[in-house]
Structures are given as C-alpha cells and as structure tokens.
Amino acid sequence: MKKMLKTRLALAALATAAVLPAGAAFAEYPEKPVTMYIGFNPGGAVDTTARLIQKNLEEALGVPVIAVQKPGGGGTVMATTMMHAKPDGYTIGMGASAAYVLAPLLNSDIQYTLDGFDHIATVSYPQDALVVKADAPWDTYADLIKDAKENGKSLSLSSQVSVSRLMAIAIEEKEDIKINVVPVKGGSEGIKNVLGGHTDMTWGASGWHAQVKAGEMKPILSLGYKRNEDFTDVPTMHELGIDYAFVDTFMLSAPKGLPADVKAKLEAAVMAAITPELAKELREKMYLTADYRGSVDTLEYLEMQREEVLPFVEKMLAE
Structure with a gap:
C-alpha cells in the first residue's frame, strides 16, 4: 500500500510539472520580502541613505524591502548579525566601509574579514573634513601647522572614530607636531567641543555643513580622495602632501555565498534605485554624494x- 501511495504521489507531481509553463516549477528570486539591516541609529547619514533608497529598491525588485535597525560598534553589530544569515538574497545590510576595512584590523574580537561578505554595491559617501571654529586664528591648514610649530603648541582633536585618530597620526608624522586626541561619543559631541572652545578641531562626515553655512565653523582640509562637491576650495590631505585619506563610504552587502543570479539582480536593483531624484535628495538632506x-x-x-590605512593602523596599535 505504501509503495502504491508513493507511486501515485510521484505521478501527480510529474503531471503538475507537465502543465506548468517553462520555468514556473521554481520561483525566481525574489519571491518574498527582503530584509535590509541598517547598521546605525535612525537619523544619521547611513540610515538616511537606507531609508531613501528603500522605496526605489522595492520598485526595482518587485517585493517589499523591510528595514531593520541593527546599530552598534560603528556598523560591526549589523555586519556580525548579517554574517550569520542565509546567503539567499533575502538578508542584506546597509553599512559603512570602515566596519569592513578598519574594524577587523583594529579589533581582534571581530569575527569577520573584509572579504567575508558579498558586497553588492556602493550607494553614497559623505563629505569628510577637518573643521575648526569660525573665529579660530587659522583660515587654512598651513596657518594651523605654522601656529603649532612656531608656538610649540599641541593641538587638540575631538575624535569619535578611528578614522580621525589615524588622520591625526598621519598629520603628526608629516608635520612633526603633537595632536592630543579627546575621545567623544559622536560627531555632534565633537562639534559641540569645538564650538565650546574645549578642543581646537574635530573630524566630521556630513554633520558639519550646517555649522559652516551658519558661520560657526570652517573646514580646513578634506579627508576625501577628491575635493568635496560643496566646498571645492578646501584641499584634500593628499594635495597637502599627507599620505592619508579615508571616506567612510555607504554600501549594501550580503552574507558570503550569494548565488550568481541573485547577486546580479541585487546589483542591478541598486543601480536602478540610484536615480537623479534620489541623488538630489541625498545631497539636499545630508550633503551626501550618490556614487554607484x-x-x-x-x-x-x-x-x-585597507592598503592605504594599514601603515597608520600599525602605528596606532603600536602606541
């Protein structure tokens, strides 16, 4: 009896497959909602990028994209969580490059490496800069260094991330000056320290633009690989002869091992999602530059x- 039942079930399955159109026996990706982890708190640049692109991704993929906040550790909590998800294209993560490039170099507790993910596409990047108070006695980087050297002055830097600590090491090495790093919990706290006269300068992603436009702060150098689009008169570190640059670029990644066709569909969806209208919103809301x-x-x-920062990471770890 059991053998007869199995035979009937097999025949029924074959009959069903025979009447289905070609390719319909197996659903194509995606056939259900996609979860997008966001590696930072609501309201910031990474979150804003994720929220703005979310609707466009839904249209490109044809399924809902559900945003789930996974903040902590500069994006490392999200990356660690995503690492353990199934590589089927239904779990992706919006994060920043420092979590993949710097975190594994600086923290031996990090369980992943840069190439331990399938990085789908780059979406946007901020306009990084070293900023000082508007009434500071330095209008340029050269003024800042000249003052420090001639007056034997130690400069102070509010630093919320390793990116700016590495920047300080690069400047110290190039100029033979001392920079005292004051740890802070976030970019807004670093800005408050400078405005309150507690530190000379701070590094900022896109959060400093409003203060500059309000006449409260001024940028003196860019950490980017090219000049900031909204402040083209501010030179990059490379232009100033400093062998360091780092832009914490925002990107979508997935667990390692995506099927090739799924990865291609996600990649194409991101490209379609970065429309001129989206680029305009990113620029206007957070001074972010769309960059597919x-x-x-x-x-x-x-x-x-990773190659560019590695020498400075080694110096930082040796301190």
Missing part, C-alpha cells in the same frame, strides 16, 4: 582603502 559602484568595483575600493 557595482560589486567588483566596490570590493576593489575596499581593498584600496
């Missing part, structure tokens, strides 16, 4: 960042 790069170019960019 596919999976191959994104991985090459991350590897370039």
Whole structure:
C-alpha cells in the first residue's frame, strides 16, 4: 500500500510539472520580502541613505524591502548579525566601509574579514573634513601647522572614530607636531567641543555643513580622495602632501555565498534605485554624494582603502 501511495504521489507531481509553463516549477528570486539591516541609529547619514533608497529598491525588485535597525560598534553589530544569515538574497545590510576595512584590523574580537561578505554595491559617501571654529586664528591648514610649530603648541582633536585618530597620526608624522586626541561619543559631541572652545578641531562626515553655512565653523582640509562637491576650495590631505585619506563610504552587502543570479539582480536593483531624484535628495538632506559602484568595483575600493590605512593602523596599535 505504501509503495502504491508513493507511486501515485510521484505521478501527480510529474503531471503538475507537465502543465506548468517553462520555468514556473521554481520561483525566481525574489519571491518574498527582503530584509535590509541598517547598521546605525535612525537619523544619521547611513540610515538616511537606507531609508531613501528603500522605496526605489522595492520598485526595482518587485517585493517589499523591510528595514531593520541593527546599530552598534560603528556598523560591526549589523555586519556580525548579517554574517550569520542565509546567503539567499533575502538578508542584506546597509553599512559603512570602515566596519569592513578598519574594524577587523583594529579589533581582534571581530569575527569577520573584509572579504567575508558579498558586497553588492556602493550607494553614497559623505563629505569628510577637518573643521575648526569660525573665529579660530587659522583660515587654512598651513596657518594651523605654522601656529603649532612656531608656538610649540599641541593641538587638540575631538575624535569619535578611528578614522580621525589615524588622520591625526598621519598629520603628526608629516608635520612633526603633537595632536592630543579627546575621545567623544559622536560627531555632534565633537562639534559641540569645538564650538565650546574645549578642543581646537574635530573630524566630521556630513554633520558639519550646517555649522559652516551658519558661520560657526570652517573646514580646513578634506579627508576625501577628491575635493568635496560643496566646498571645492578646501584641499584634500593628499594635495597637502599627507599620505592619508579615508571616506567612510555607504554600501549594501550580503552574507558570503550569494548565488550568481541573485547577486546580479541585487546589483542591478541598486543601480536602478540610484536615480537623479534620489541623488538630489541625498545631497539636499545630508550633503551626501550618490556614487554607484557595482560589486567588483566596490570590493576593489575596499581593498584600496585597507592598503592605504594599514601603515597608520600599525602605528596606532603600536602606541
């Protein structure tokens, strides 16, 4: 009896497959909602990028994209959580490149490496800069360094992330000056320290633009690989002869092992999602620059960042 039942079930399955159109026996990706982890708290630049692109991704993929906040550790909590998800394309993460490039180098407790993910595409990047108070006695980087050298002055830097600590090491090495790093919990606290006269300068992503436009602060150098679009008169560190640059680029990644067709569909969806209208919103809301790069170019960019910062990471760990 059991053998007869199995035979009937097999025949029924074959009959069903025979009447289905070609390719309908197996649903194509995606057939259900996609979860997008966001590696930072609501309201910031990464979160804003994720929220703005969410609707466009839904339209491109044809399924809902559900945003889930996973903040902590500069994006490392999100990356660690995502690492353990199934690599089927239904779990992706919006994060920043420092979590993949710097965190594994600086923290031995981090369980992943840069190439332990399938990085889908780059979405946007902030306009990083070193900023000082508007009434500070320095209008340029050269003024700042000249004052420090001639007066034997130690400069103070509010630092919320390792990116700016590495920047300080690069400047100290190039100029033979001392920079005292004052740890703070976030970019807004660093700005408050400078405005209150507690530190000379701070590093900022896109949060400093409002203060500059209000006449309260001024940028004196850019940490980018090219000049900031809204402040083209501010030179980059490379232009000033300092062998350091780092832009904490915002990107979508997935667990390692995505099927090739799924990865291609996600990559194409991100490209379609970055419309001129989205680029305009990113610029107007958070001074972010839309910058699509596919999976191959994104991985090459991350590897370039790692190579550039590695000498300074080694010096920082040796301190």
